[in-house]
Amino acid sequence: MGGDFGPRITIPALSLALAQHPILSCILFGDQAEISPYLNKLSPDIQQRIELVHTTKVIEADLPFVQAIRQSKGSSMRLAIEAVENGNAQGCVSGGNTGVLMGLAKQLIEPLPNIDRPALTSLIPTINGNSSVMLDLGANVEADSELLLQFAEMGNVFAEVMLDLVYPRLALLNIGTEEHKGTQQIRDAHQQLKQCNHLNYIGFLEGDKLMNHLADVIVCDGFSGNVALKTLEGAAKNILSLFKKTTEDSHLCRNTKRYLLRLIFYRYYKKLQQINPDRHNGATLLGLSSVVVKSHGGASERAFFYAIDYAKQQIKNNIPTKISQRLILNN
């Protein structure tokens, strides 16, 4: 039910995901009357792999946090998380209120041992067409050096598995690369990470290098991470939209223009697609014993598909177990 558009987006996105991954099946929580028209359009083969649990209760996107948590019983979001909690589902994807989703997930799903607080984790696009892992993106507005180190450990395993890397390069987001730069927490984490031989720590990274694939894992507190990621997404979306708008306005005949565009800008378009934020939709609450993924509220069908795909990859790769094994190994 979540997100700005509800089932109109989520059901077609789910259909794409089910078609692409024959091993995938899904439980939907939400209003049958709203969902059924979209479900009925799907092929019987796809419909077979969808179970619908009816509830009309939803958590309103703009409800204050405390109130939302208190009134969450029986809501589609809470039911989905409870399905993960009691083992009926292996992971959960939602486009609803981020704060409430994180609050409920932390309340209901067991945290991993040795992790004080989970971190919102996402893949961010890089200009060469690869991805970097970035965390925390908003779960913790403040983070001491201890917590930053936990984020580093989790991000490291996440990058190994999701990006298929052997020794991921790890960096701390900071406002300069010199040792004296940044807050006390970041400077402390820097000193401690330098001592961690099992991590490939490469030092501080500045905001202007986020897209340059200089690090595979970028660690930060939730406030600056959220600001950085949103700024990145906003800039990319704005610049892409500028491009679209101007080409639409242009005076040349539409078809000629389109042909020329394809000819000249084929590779440019391809590259732009790679940095399209839609492709990187989905943030996972890393540090819990199950996979919980948050999609952008404003996600398109394609973008919501990527969020489902992102959850599926993490479940298939057993990310929570791998993190917990590694933490035991290193403690």
Add this chain to the structure above:
Amino acid sequence: MGGDFGPRITIPALSLALAQHPILSCILFGDQAEISPYLNKLSPDIQQRIELVHTTKVIEADLPFVQAIRQSKGSSMRLAIEAVENGNAQGCVSGGNTGVLMGLAKQLIEPLPNIDRPALTSLIPTINGNSSVMLDLGANVEADSELLLQFAEMGNVFAEVMLDLVYPRLALLNIGTEEHKGTQQIRDAHQQLKQCNHLNYIGFLEGDKLMNHLADVIVCDGFSGNVALKTLEGAAKNILSLFKKTTEDSHLCRNTKRYLLRLIFYRYYKKLQQINPDRHNGATLLGLSSVVVKSHGGASERAFFYAIDYAKQQIKNNIPTKISQRLILNN
């Protein structure tokens, strides 16, 4: 002498600024042997308005902060700031080490009354071709609500004068728009700003809206501001460079391509130029009794020209005096 390229960039940029502003004159501090070849190329009319004060001592860009300040005596950067301190110059522009420039400026130039700490302030490009004022961009890694309020007051006057606005819209950078979002400092500042009737406070702004001209003044602590601005610049530069590179690689004949590009993308290029970070080069240390502007180290000739132009506008408009008058009025 500052920046990655020294006089090779700064002198031609200065020449542009002097040609454009007949009222402008300039004192240069640096190595005569290095500077003279560039000076000699300028027209006699321009040369007349340049005074050269020779010094071979420079502050190395990567010197640790404490050491740099200690060894600063007689360096080009310190001499420039001293010229402002003793009234020989009305403002100073440097492309050198940001930390050292701020440190020396705070040491040598009197702060404005009622301002605890100055804030690095810049104009940021918006997608509709306008600008917003953003501060702090890195002078204070942490800022309590009191300091954020001072930034708001200064930014407000800065926007009135530099952007010619009557009642600038003022926002706090945050990770959400709901009242409970963000750190305690930001939530406190939010409550206090809501009480300030002389300010047009519009609430929280998220990173993805930075370029959308929803606010004229964006207030934040120096850490998140620095991260956001650098991320914005990095994204813009990266996406623009992607565009350039792909068109260069293309298989079509160079000239034909260039012609087509101009035809189709004239307006697009124009728009891209507006959001080109070069146009917004220059950050001022707002809250001192004189104008001190920091240019990007890697600034091009055009970009350094904008930094000089930015300083000149502030001097001409008497920004420090206007801020101090307003603060007296409101206290």
